[in-house]
Amino acid sequence: MAHSMVGETEFLDKTAALFLEQGFAGTSLSQIAAATGLEKASLYYRYPGGKDEIAMAVAGRIGSWLTEFVIQPLAIEGVPEKQVREVAKQLRTLYGDGTTWCGLEVLSLKGGSEALSAGLKAALTAWIGSFAAVARRSGMTTAMARQRAEMAIAQIEGSLVLSRVLGDPKPFQRTMDALPGLLTKA
Amino acid sequence: MAHSMVGETEFLDKTAALFLEQGFAGTSLSQIAAATGLEKASLYYRYPGGKDEIAMAVAGRIGSWLTEFVIQPLAIEGVPEKQVREVAKQLRTLYGDGTTWCGLEVLSLKGGSEALSAGLKAALTAWIGSFAAVARRSGMTTAMARQRAEMAIAQIEGSLVLSRVLGDPKPFQRTMDALPGLLTKA
DNA sequence: GTCTATATTAAGATAGAC
DNA sequence: GTCTATCTTAATATAGAC
Numbered sequence: 086m087a088h089s090m091v092g093e094t095e096f097l098d099k100t101a102a103l104f105l106e107q108g109f110a111g112t113s114l115s116q117i118a119a120a121t122g123l124e125k126a127s128l129y130y131r132y133p134g135g136k137d138e139i140a141m142a143v144a145g146r147i148g149s150w151l152t153e154f155v156i157q158p159l160a161i162e163g164v165p166e167k168q169v170r171e172v173a174k175q176l177r178t179l180y181g182d183g184t185t186w187c188g189l190e191v192l193s194l195k196g197g198s199e200a201l202s203a204g205l206k207a208a209l210t211a212w213i214g215s216f217a218a219v220a221r222r223s224g225m226t227t228a229m230a231r232q233r234a235e236m237a238i239a240q241i242e243g244s245l246v247l248s249r250v251l252g253d254p255k256p257f258q259r260t261m262d263a264l265p266g267l268l269t270k271a
Numbered sequence: 272m273a274h275s276m277v278g279e280t281e282f283l284d285k286t287a288a289l290f291l292e293q294g295f296a297g298t299s300l301s302q303i304a305a306a307t308g309l310e311k312a313s314l315y316y317r318y319p320g321g322k323d324e325i326a327m328a329v330a331g332r333i334g335s336w337l338t339e340f341v342i343q344p345l346a347i348e349g350v351p352e353k354q355v356r357e358v359a360k361q362l363r364t365l366y367g368d369g370t371t372w373c374g375l376e377v378l379s380l381k382g383g384s385e386a387l388s389a390g391l392k393a394a395l396t397a398w399i400g401s402f403a404a405v406a407r408r409s410g411m412t413t414a415m416a417r418q419r420a421e422m423a424i425a426q427i428e429g430s431l432v433l434s435r436v437l438g439d440p441k442p443f444q445r446t447m448d449a450l451p452g453l454l455t456k457a
Numbered sequence: 458g459t460c461t462a463t464a465t466t467a468a469g470a471t472a473g474a475c
Numbered sequence: 476g477t478c479t480a481t482c483t484t485a486a487t488a489t490a491g492a493c
Contacts, residue, residue, distance in 0.1 A: 090476080111296030111382040113468065126471080127477050135469065190376060193436050196297040202436075209436050235433060235442050236426070243429030247421060250379050250388075250395050256421050276458080299486065312489080313459050321487065 096121050096131075097146040100139060105186045109140055110196040137198045144201055147188040148208040150179060156215040165223045169265040176241065176261060183248035183257030190242060212238060216268055223269040237267050282307050282317075283332040286325060291372045295326055296382040323384045330387055333374040334394045336365060342401040351409045355451040362427065362447060369434035369443030376428060398424060402454055409455040423453050 099120050103112045114136060118125045132138040154175040159168055180187065193205050216234035221227060244260040247253075285306045289298045300322060304311045318324040340361040345354055366373065379391050402420035407413060430446040433439075 106381050108294055108296055108380045108382070110294055111380060114470085115468075124478060125469085126479080129470065130476060186380070187432075189436055190432050191380070193432070194294045194297060194372070194377070195292055196294070205436050206438065209433070232445070235430075235445075239429030239433050239442060239446065240422070240425055241429065242432045243425030243427065244421075246373075246376050246379070246428045247395070247425050250375055250391050252392065256425060259418070259421075260425065300488090301486075310460060311487085312461080315488065316458060 091122055094146070096123070097143055101143045101146055101188070104140065104143055105188060105191055108186075108191050108194060109136075110194065112136075137201065140192060140197055140201050141204060144188065144192055144204045144208065148204070148211075151208060151212055154179065156211060159215050159219045165219050166265045166269045169219060169268050173261040173264045176264075177258070180245060180257065183245060183254035185245075186249070187242055187245055190245075209238070220268045223271070225271050229271070233268055237264060240267070277308055280332070282309070283329055287329045287332055287374070290326065290329055291374060291377055294372075294377050294380060295322075296380065298322075323387065326378060326383055327387050327390060330374065330378055330390045330394070334390070334397075337394055337398055340365065342397060345401050345405045351405050352451050352455045355405060355454050359447045359450045362450075363444070366431060366443065369431060369440035371431075372435070373428055373431055376431075395424070406454045409457070411457050415457070419454055423450060426450075426453070 100112075100117050103116055103120055107116075114125050114128055117123075117139065118128060123131075128139065129135065132142065134141075155172050158172055158175070161168075177183075189205055189209055192201060213231070213234045216237055217227075217230045220230035220233045223230075225233065240260050240263075241257075244256040247256040286298075286303050289302055289306055293302075300311050300314055303309075303325065304314060309317075314325065315321065318328065320327075341358050344358055344361070347354075363369075375391055375395055378387060399417070399420045402423055403413075403416045406416035406419045409416075411419065426446050426449075427443075430442040433442040434444075
């Protein structure tokens with residue numbers, strides 16, 4: 086395997102796929118090297134902190150997805166219900182229609198660093214805030230909007246667990262169908 | 272450490288705690304040995320299949336908890352809402368008021384065996400069936416009861432993720448407060 | 458039935474050539 | 476900036492004494 090020169094985002098996407106399938110502790114640097122076409126030593130050149138630092142970068146990449154496909158689309162002017170329907174569509178794609186894990190779940194298992202935990206918490210907080218804002222715009226009180234936002238994200242995370250364990254995408258898909266109502270109808 | 276003779280259930284409870292904290296891949300036999308007071312060789316005597324077989328036994332133990340504290344209490348005659356309130360109380364204890372992982376999430380990450388996946392699916396199916404039955408008894412249609420049961424469990428699993436990532440037990444606690452209504456009020 | 462001791466493999470990590 | 480080669484540690488797993 087000669088000088089592979091794989092790009093940063095391509096590298097992180099491939100590594101994210103491994104983490105989402107196997108978890109942080111279940112993924113080795115050898116697997117990452119094999120999946121990305123880099124040798125282990127090169128991983129340490131790019132990320133001197135080793136697996137912890139790679140996980141941080143992956144969390145950052147996941148945060149970028151979230152910003153691009155969820156937070157930004159909800160931050161502009163528009164009809165809340167229509168916006169949430171669009172976001173639900175993006176989430177379906179992101180989560181492979183209920184067949185993959187969520188980065189929050191997978192990377193928050195003990196084994197990661199303190200900084201990783203902080204990054205995940207920041208991403209989740211931003212997500213909640215974004216959902217709460219759209220619920221607020223739909224006419225809910227601040228408190229209720231916040232509660233619905235948490236409920237919606239819990240429903241998403243939990244239905245992913247159900248779909249994966251049952252081997253049936255329907256629980257996740259039903260959650261996506263119900264998302265616009267949950268966030269915009271008091 | 273002389274002949275420790277730790278009992279089966281005590282062994283599994285201590286091992287379950289490790290898995291729930293660190294996941295399957297993140298927990299080593301050395302850690303299990305240290306936590307239970309057995310040497311690694313003794314683990315192989317009890318569970319010749321190694322970590323996979325231990326995980327299976329832990330899944331069985333978790334299934335027993337579920338049967339004892341959730342499924343059995345809901346299977347007897349009684350006022351549904353009152354029964355669910357009692358179950359919610361048990362779940363609070365089981366999940367350390369929102370500070371621990373759920374076995375379904377943790378053990379369903381890739382790395383476990385086929386048989387383990389099948390066992391987890393069976394346990395989850397039984398749980399859903401139990402919740403659906405109590406919702407049905409409260410007057411819902413079969414289809415709606417089933418949907419509410421899945422919704423409730425997804426909410427539980429998901430709110431555990433939120434509570435853990437945010438470091439705040441409130442999302443899980445709110446879910447427990449809402450559980451009786453979700454399962455018994457159409 | 459548990460122990461001590463060890464074999465074997467793979468993990469994370471580094472040195473130094475190119 | 477990536478490679479080959481290697482180090483060190485820790486993982487799973489087994490042999491054999493008691």
